[in-house]
Amino acid sequence: MTINNPTYDSSVEKPQKTKARKKSFFHANRGDSTFKRTIIHIILIGYCLISVYPLLRIFSVSLRPGNRVLSTDLSIIPPDATFENYRIVLFEQGLLQWIWNSIAVTVTTAIIGLIIAATSAYAFSRYKFKGRSTLLIYLLTTQMIPTAMLMVPLYILAIKLNMIGTYRGLIIAYSVTSVPFSIWILKGYYDTIPIELEEAAIIDGASPLQAFFKIILPLSTPALATTFLFNFSQAWNEFLIARIxxxxxxxxLTWPLGLNRLMGQYLVQWGQYNAAAIIVSIPVMILFLSMSKYMISGLTLGSVKG
Amino acid sequence: MFNFDAFLKSLSEIGSTILVVVLIVVVLEALLYLILVKWLKVKNALVYMLVSPAILGLLLLQIYPLLWEGYISMTNMSLSHFFNYSFIGLRNYVRVFTEPVLKQVTFLPLLWRTILWTLINVFFHVTGGMILALLLNRDMKMRGVYRMFIIIPWALPQVVAAMAWRGEFNYEYGWINVMLKQIGLTPVQWMTSPTPNFAAMCLVNIWLGIPFMTVIFLGGLQSISGEFYEAAEMDGASNWQKFWKITLPMMKPIMTPSIILGTVWTFNNFNIPFFINQYELESSDILVTALFRAAFEYNRYGFSAAFAYVIFFILLIYSAIYAKTTGALKGVKD
Incomplete structure (x- = not known):
């Protein structure tokens, strides 16, 4: 199965796109009457509302004072809006702590995972060696294994190695689980870099390792950034392994566990919970929306290029 | 409250973890260097040195736990038999199919529900994603704005999305029931009765999954050359025919892997069924959440290891069929 690799280089991509846009039937205006266009806009606006409404509701509830959280009022900005809940979660509850814990764990795992994946992906991309295709198939198959499958042995291992309640176990588990996918993304990207560049460097007297560090790595910055973000968002949002x-x-606790704790079982601090949800979501969402183009090309590269 | 001691403790723990990892890697590389380069004089030693950290990690954290889980699955390990467990052969595997997995629910209904859950979700993800992608794939005003808004459910952390929706399904205060009441219908017990709870799970997950498919499909649609449509138009094809005869076949290389991936992700989705199912109704559990409960609420480790292996084999069969029918793994060889 091969499709054209989406390229990271936007300067190459753009002319094709505009050409396609001019020619493609669905882009051309001739088929679309004003009536049809209006309908399309209405459908899209409707769907956008469905997309955003839950987020608006979270925001709305987070602004309500504690005694009015449970209300059938559907207005987005309540008349007695207050930032009290934000103050409480940040300074009286453990949210800052949880966010720090998440940042510490997530950044560490993303870096470790990226370094491990970047080097081995290079071997997979540039060398033929014994066991290569078996390993690649294995890496692909691990994508099928649910995390839940590994939780019993990981839990018991963590108990035996005395790692329950420490970040050590979590960091190691996260870095390793992200490796297979990262290798696929990075291998796909290295494959698009012409091998002549390294050959020239080696003729000039560089060692293969030098060629990798001086030529391949700098050229792969977009793919490395994508992989880093992927690992980051995976670990940032992970609940199951952290809970175990x-x-x-x-x-x-990391923030997903902390938020779950705010939910409690019976007495839910809705206002505080929603304020916390807004605080942890907004930065990640901005990051995600600004990087979404690269993330998608990374995804299709990794998964499609079998 | 920010606990400064905990902050320092976390810093030192993370520092020591990094140190340990670096140390392990350095020792490993030095060993390999000595053995492969100095002693055996292997030609491509660099390759093995490059892949060894990843392989060591996967061996320790995937292969070894998997094999060990295979062993646990043949013991009666549980909270009361945590250290003094004994070997009981394949009895756990028989139990998975004959006894209730949790309190009442048995394996087969769970499997059917999981398959139903996967089919419903993937169907709506793909059709919804395709419709939105087709609508967006044209010159129009506000295209970028629509696209950004449509991606939001995907960008929102799943845990946040799941818990926010859980609030919206609240019987008295959730907006769905408030709306239902306002238009004069009876409110629904989203959280406590089985079918509405399952429906709620599906609704949330469909909402979450559509953006991914939309964006992937939109990318694919943009790469189809307009000439095909022009030629079809000359032959007098209708829009409907163009969709079925040109768009769909051209989109196949993009749709197949995203559907396969989507299927596996949905089948394995833990967060949504776990969080939307606030009162832990067994009638809303799918395989993965039932596995979690069997392991960590009923603490039957041996049994849940066997259960995990059964789920694993189902997925393995599925991916084998997939690999065979699509030839997805052919490209690996070159």
Whole structure:
């Protein structure tokens, strides 16, 4: 199965796109009457509302004072809006702590995972060696294994190695689980870099490792950034492994566990929960929306280029 | 409250973890260098040195746990038999199919529900994504704005999305029931009765999954050359025919892998069925959440290891069929 590799280089991509846009039937105006265009806009606006409405509701509830959180009022900005909930979650609840914990764990794992994947992807891309295709197939198959499949042995291992309630177990588990996918993305990208560049460098007296560090890595910055972001967002949003390994001691929780704790089972602090949700979501969403183009080309490269 | 001691403790823990990882890698590389380069004088030693950290990690954290899980699945390990467990052969595997997996629910209904869940979700993800992609694939005002708004559910952290929706399904205060009441219908018990709860799970997951498909399909649609449509138009093809005869076949290389991936992701989705199912109704569990509960609420480790292996084999069969029918793994060889 091969499709044209989406390229990261936007200068190459753009002329094709505009050409396609001019020629493609669906872009051409001739088929679309004003009536049809209006209908299309209405459908899209309707869907956008459905997309955004839950987020607006989270925002709306986060602005309500504690005694009015449970209300059938559907207005987005409540008449008695207040930032009290934000103050409480940031300074009286453990949110800052949880966010810090998440940042620490996530950045560390993303970096470790990226370094491990970047080097081995190079070997997969440039060398033929024994066991190469078996390993590649294995890496692809691991995408089929649910995290839940590994949780029993990981939990028992963590108990035996005394890693329950520590970040060590979590960091190691996250970095390794992200490796197969990262290798696929990076291998796909390295494959698009002409091998002549390294050959020239080696003729000039560079060692293969030097060629990798001086030529391939700098050229792969967009793919490396994509992989880093992928690993980052995976670990940032992860709940299951964190819940199994970190346990319930409040000061070490990552934010998804912390938020789950705010939900409690019976007495839900809705206002606080929603304020916390807004605080943790907005930065990630901005990051995600600004990088979405690269993330998508990375995804299709990794998964499609079998 | 920000706990400064905990902050310092986390810093030192992370520092020591990085140190340990670096140390392991350095020792590993040095060993390999000595053995492969100095002793055996292997020609492509660099290759093995490059891939070894990844392989070591996967061996320790995937292969070894998997094999060990295979062993646990043949023991009676549980909370009361955590250290003094004994070997009981394949009895756990028989139990998965004959006894209730949780309190009441048995394996087969769980499997059917999971398949139903996967089919419903993937169907709506693909059709919804395709419709939106087709609508967006034209010169229009506000295209970028629409695209950005449509991506939002995907960008929102899943845990946040799931818990926000859970609030919206609240019987008295959730907007769905408030709306239902306003238009004069009876509110629905989204959280406590089985079918509405399952429907709620599906609704949330469909909402979450459509953006991904939209964006992927939109990318694919843009790469189809307009000439095909022009030629079809000359022959007098209708829009409907153009869609079925040109768009769909041309989109196949993009649709097949995204459908396969989507299927596996949905089948394995933990967050949505876990969080939307607030009162832990067994009637809303799918295989993966049932596995979690069997392991960590009922603490039957041996049993859930066997259960995990059964799920694994189902996925393995599915991917084998997929690999065979699409030839997805052919490209690996070159």
């Amino acid at each position: 390994i970190l346990g319930s001691q409040e000061s070490i």
